[in-house]
Amino acid sequence: MRAVVYGTGGAGGYFGAQLALSGEQVVFVARGEHLKALRANGLRLETPKGNTVVCPVEATDDPATVTGADVVLMGVKAWQVRDAAQALRPLVASGAFVVPLQNGVEAVSELSTYWARNMC
Numbered sequence: 001m002r003a004v005v006y007g008t009g010g011a012g013g014y015f016g017a018q019l020a021l022s023g024e025q026v027v028f029v030a031r032g033e034h035l036k037a038l039r040a041n042g043l044r045l046e047t048p049k050g051n052t053v054v055c056p057v058e059a060t061d062d063p064a065t066v067t068g069a070d071v072v073l074m075g076v077k078a079w080q081v082r083d084a085a086q087a088l089r090p091l092v093a094s095g096a097f098v099v100p101l102q103n104g105v106e107a108v109s110e111l112s113t114y115w116a117r118n119m120c
Helices: 010-021 032-041 078-093 106-118
Strands: 002-006 025-029 043-047 050-054 058-060 071-074 097-100
Touching (some): 010 025, 010 043, 078 097, 078 106
Parallel strands (some): 002 025, 002 071, 025 058
Antiparallel strands (some): 043 050
């Protein structure tokens, strides 16, 4: 499986790290200093059970450059869902499905509505 983590913060970083540690291919989408740190130092995961580093990691700031994605874990804030939907269009159009990690139920309906109107 090839997974993309869009929003490599607390939730996205945690679940993406777990996938990578279990042997799956994971691409982390980040920007700015966070992207530089991922590329230089990998992804550091700190949990009550201990700390680990996933290194090296595949990281980009442009999800449209990722090929072969099966699933996208969307770990952005609720107010960023619409922008994330737009950025993820190429991945969805090529067959990836999106798992929103936000609290609440609005993200799924917001994504569905956006893609129903904008995938043609």
